[in-house]
Structure formats: structure tokens, C-alpha cells
Amino acid sequence: MKCEIIAVGTELLLGEIVNTDAQAISQGLAELGINVYFETVCGDNPERLRSVLEIAKGRADIIVTTGGLGPTADDLTKETIAAAFGKQLELHQPSMDRLLQHFKGRTMTPNNEKQAWLPQGCFVLDNDWGTAPGCAFEAEGCVVVMLPGPPSECVNMFRQRAMPYLAKLSGGTICSRYIRVFGMGESEMESKLTHQMQTWRNPTAAPYAKEGECLVRVTAMAETEEKARAMTEPALEELRAILGDVVYGVDVDSLEQVVVQEMTARGLTLAAAESCTGGLLGKRVTDIPGASACFLGGVVSYSNQAKQDLLGVKKETLEQFGAVSEQVACQMAEGVRRAMGADVGVSTTGVAGPGGSEQKPAGLVYIGLSTKEGTRAVRILKPNQSRDRVRRLASSTALDLIRRYVQGLSE
Amino acid sequence: MKCEIIAVGTELLLGEIVNTDAQAISQGLAELGINVYFETVCGDNPERLRSVLEIAKGRADIIVTTGGLGPTADDLTKETIAAAFGKQLELHQPSMDRLLQHFKGRTMTPNNEKQAWLPQGCFVLDNDWGTAPGCAFEAEGCVVVMLPGPPSECVNMFRQRAMPYLAKLSGGTICSRYIRVFGMGESEMESKLTHQMQTWRNPTAAPYAKEGECLVRVTAMAETEEKARAMTEPALEELRAILGDVVYGVDVDSLEQVVVQEMTARGLTLAAAESCTGGLLGKRVTDIPGASACFLGGVVSYSNQAKQDLLGVKKETLEQFGAVSEQVACQMAEGVRRAMGADVGVSTTGVAGPGGSEQKPAGLVYIGLSTKEGTRAVRILKPNQSRDRVRRLASSTALDLIRRYVQGLSE
8 A cells, every 4th residue: 555645734835844744654654564655745725735636646545634624714624635535524513522622611713613524424533632633534546534733633643543544444453662772773783683673574673763772663463452562572572682681661761761760669869960961961860750759969060169069079089080080970979979868879071072182082971870889980982973962872871870770780 | 936845765755754854945945035835755766756756847946856866776866857857967077076085095985976977067066064966957947956865964055055056046145144032922023023024025034933932034135145144234133123132142043052152251150050950951051062161060959958958048948938939049049159159150940840739830930040249039930831841941041041140131
């Protein structure tokens, strides 16, 4: 089956927003094994949308549209598509009831009602993330799926409403699971998983790189979601066994989420002393709601004076080894652990760049970890990387070091 | 003139990357006053690209393509476009010389040479950001511009090579300037600038909202870039006069950049005490290379104990007013200023959410500022916003408070 994605919205053509809807839909269709050969963007203009639909009819079995389902006068996707496929719009009472419920206690203007008018005989895709319902129908040998444009609505509607509908057409439902990895490069991961990637058909395994981390998506298709999910289990087990303890979680969002969960579950507390990351590590930990259960706080010791005054780093150590050194990283981690009365102290000190010297080049970072078992530091060196990437990687390395300590793994 | 953007790349159709190239090109074309009616994505497949080109020829005066100019076997855009317009490829010796220079001291494999073969008679767009040159030509009533796909190359090539080429076709070159604003909403800004937005033709003024801030883009077109730039000056002056001191800079990147520049220029030092932002404020300041010239560091006092131990916040104040209060914000700012020996101390304490109480709802944040002139705090309340947005806004408010103090403006 060949699919074409049509995004409708003048704001896309003006470059006001980027077409993330198309990306999310493309990913989901790839999981379903449906090929996307073309993607088109056109404005909120009925004639041009009509011409785009005629072209798509001739080269696609499935057409997925985004945008133009809302209440305003320029939202004309539904009307234009219905006309292109010779269909009338009719009032869909359950959708009208949902709208009335949504506007309960407020005035619902008449233009909002038009969102409940849908092509006759269509399958309605309820919108739990906004007001405009989506819909799907088959006509003239094509499957047409219409989704709202705002990304938060579109992506949820696509994954939770449209994907099950499309999977049923091909006789199943799908389940995707994600293995998250830190500390192994994408190419190394791919070489370890070549066999699974190339030979698995259901479930499939697909690797991705994302912000200095890697993940593997495992997707299974079966008659029911439960069966599909059950099929992913042995696959996840096999992949975890191959990848080992670089796997920091399955179906989790981030390293910081795992750190907060695992420390909170064990009743452990954390404090951070940051130099080159300048607050990024604390920021990432406190991105997680409920981080206060384990995170006491930290010190951003950007200046050497702050390292001495607030963390007790020794002046002689700074003079002898420099601020960017294993010794200072260890004293920073110990110092913040002591100052905050935390179970675990972590530290970063490095050269984020640009700039740096021959002995201390940009990309050199030491990460310290202090616990009741002792204090140690690891060294990372990532030359020719942007300041952003060095800082991101330093904070990720610190988080992974905490994760490994908490889980009782070797360094 | 009507333009169609064609992005070539199977990775787009698989959803592996998002089509940021199309957004950047759309924005630039809008600045040039060129309408984009359609955008298309197709894979690295000559037949399908050929069919897309035939459709574009029939509905566009300008075709801009991205992707498929590289050295690998599936990079076939140039060959396919040349064939579609009846052109041969010929060796462009200056591009070959650039390639040889690029690979100096390393082996250049034969497939790299193909990057120097370009459609006969084309205008070559030199690539200073990668190896594959772009090119442009006119044929069959169409202007065709080809750009490489990697975003860092594509965006620079488009703005610095293709836009001057396209501007010349319409008899000029363009210059865009950006006014950055914090502390005024997009709709208020639009209502203040309605006259300029609607009546100005050259230069034009266009407002944008971006991550809780606003900006106005002023674009002028003239025979030379110097003349275009000169035309933007009175426009910038007029807009600044209307907007007042919410304007934090022209042609600057961010609030943090302005804060670091202005403090460094005045020899002032900064320290930050962060509760609800958890390190984000320090992270943003230290995003700026050279931040160490003014930023001494800070304390992330997520727990009340840390507020007392490291910042000297009084136990009674915490008990009487709570951690999220004007009083605690002031004591935090004073405390960090004293602990770090800084000229300016800034603090954040608030409820980032989700959660919160009736008295202290999610979105309530106090920002403290302590200087030699005294200490004060401002209150912001942004209910119904995500944790991310509350934290981002709190850190922006803190940065703007510092900016206003340093520039001698009223609160």
C-alpha cells in the first residue's frame, strides 16, 4: 500500500511552523509497513487543495491529511475532500454532543458547530486533545484519513486513532516499544543488531540516534494490542541481552526520569556541583515532576573562588592540577555531597568550548561521583563538538554514572 | 512569482528527520515577497522525482530543490533535474578545484568527483559549509535552484547564495534585521504595529512569537545590500520608539547573550540562586561562550534546608511565608550575592507544576534581584502552562530583570 501525506496550512508555506506532523505520521506509517512515496503541503485554498487531491488519487492508495478541520472560515479541508470524493457532509450527533460538553458553561459560537459535520458514512476519529474530530472513509479505491493540524492533536490522533484504523485494514493492530541506550554509539549498536534488524519481520527492530543517545524501536503487529504487546516481550529480552547494561530503560522518556525514579524508590538523595554544565544537570533532573523527592539541589561553581568557598575545593589542588582535572572533579563531588547532606554527590568540570588549550582541549570533561563507598571521577573527551553537545553529553554521562551506581552496576 | 519547494530524500518519507529545510526556505521566500503555493517531498527515486518535476513545471515559476547533490549512488537530483530540462552535466573546474582542496592530504574517492559535474550553463552556488555545490538555471520559463540537503548547508546556502540570486531576478538584494522583545505579548505587539505591518511595503515589518518572546523582522530590498541595510535603519528606529524598552536588542540571539555582554562590558558580576528553575537560569547564562567573565556561579536550592544552609534564608521566613514567597525570593537573592561576592544576585522560587495549591498555584513564581541599591522581588503568575513553559518564563523574567537593572531602566 502506498500512502501520500497532505498537510494543509498557509502557515507551513510561510515557514511560520515546521511540518512535524508529517514526520510523526511518516514514522507511524513506517511502523505499519506502509510506504510513503510523496508528501505535499498546500495552503488553505480549496482550488489548490482540490488539484493536490486529484494528483494524490492517481498515485496513492491511502491519503492522510492534516489541518483545516477547525472552526474558522479558512478551515476548508473537510468540505474540499468531501466534494473531491462526491460526498455530502452530515451532522454527527455524538461529535456535536462532545462539542456541547466541551463548551458547557461558555458560549459556543455557530462556527464551532461545523466541526461536527462530517462526510456521510465516515468512521469518526474522536479527538480527546482538542475540539475538531478527525475521520476516515474509503472511496474510489482510496482510504482517506483526515486529522487536525495542531501537532499535539495530530500526533495523538494519528497514533491512537488512525494507526489502529489503518492496522485493521491490513488485518491487525500494532504495539511499539522503545529500548533506551546511553554509552554506545549508533554504529556500534547497529553492528550488534544487524541480524535482528535485517531478518526480523514481526516484530521489527529499528535503531535511532537522538541527542547523543540511541534507541531501538520494537514494533509488533497482531489481531489485538495485547497479543502484539506480548510478541514484543521476547524481542525486548533478546535485544537487552545483546546490548547489556548500556540499556537504561524500556518505554521510559529519559535518563533523568530513570535517575529520579530509581533514587526516589530507594530513598536516596542527590546533590550536584556543576562547573562546565552551568546548571544544565540540575535543570534536567528538575525537568522531572516530583524531582524534589530525591534532588536536594546543588552549586554552580563557575568561578574557582566558588569552588573553594562553597565546595571546599583546595586552593593547592586548583593550582597544581587546574580546575579541569580528576582531582577537582572528586573534591567538587565530595564537597557538594557534604554541603547538602546528600547520599550521592555528582560533579562536572570541563572545557565546553569554543577555545581550550593543548593540555585541556575543548570537549575534555571530568565527571565526579561521591557516595558512602568513596569518590571517583571519569574522563570524557569529545573534540570537534559544539558547546551545546559537549555540555549535553557531560550532563548525560553524569546522569548515567548515577544510574549505574544506584543500580549496582560497575562503572 | 510562484515558487514550489521540492525536498528529495527517503529519510524524510520515513520520518527520520523533519523538513526544516522547507521551513527556512519558505521564510526566506516570504521575505523576498515570493509566494510558495506547494511543497513536495519525494524519495531518492528518479522516476518519482521526474513526475514531481513535471507537475511543478506546470504550476510554479521558481522551483527550489533540496537534497540529493551528494557523492553517494542514491544522490540523483542533479541528473534527474538536468534530464527533465534537457540539459547535459559538464565538469565545473572551479568546483573540482574546491573539492581537491577540501580532500587535500586525504584520498578523494571517484564518487566525490560527481559533485563537480553541474548542468551546462548554470550559475554555481559555492558551498562553504560542505562539499556539494548548489546551482541555478533558467529553462522552459522556470527558474530552478538546487541546494544540498543537510540543514546546516541548505540554510546557509539558501540565505547567502540563493536569496541574493533570486533577489537579483526581481531587481535587488535584501537585508533582514531582527528586533527582539521580552515582556510584551504577541497580540499587544501586533496591535501596536498594525499600521506598519499593513502599510509598509519596503521595508516590511513582520512580527513573530518564539518561546515566550516576540520578535519583529524588518526586511528591505534595494540594488545593493548596503542600501538595503541603510533602509532598515529608520524603520528600526520607528519600531523601537513605538515598542519602548521592552526591546532588549536588535540582531542579537537571546536575552542571555545581552545580559552577558552588558554585564561584561560594565565589569559587573552575577550569581544566581535557583529553586523552581533548578539550574535552567545558570544553564542559559553559560550557554554563552565567555560567560565566565561575568557569571560567578550559583546555588540550586531545591530543598528548604539548602536555602537555609547555603543561602542563609531564615527558618522563620520559610515557616511564616513559605518557600514560594516574595520574602524568600529576596533572602535567596541577597544570600547568593553575599555567598558568591557578586555585584548582582538573582533568584527564582515558585511552583513549576503540575500540582500546586489554592494559595500557591502552579505557575506562581517570585523572582528576586539584589544589588548594591537594594533588594526586591517581582511576582509572575502563569496558570495553565506546562512545567517547561513556567520554568522557561521564570528564567527569562530573571534575565530581563538583570538586563533592565544593568541598563538603568525602571523595573
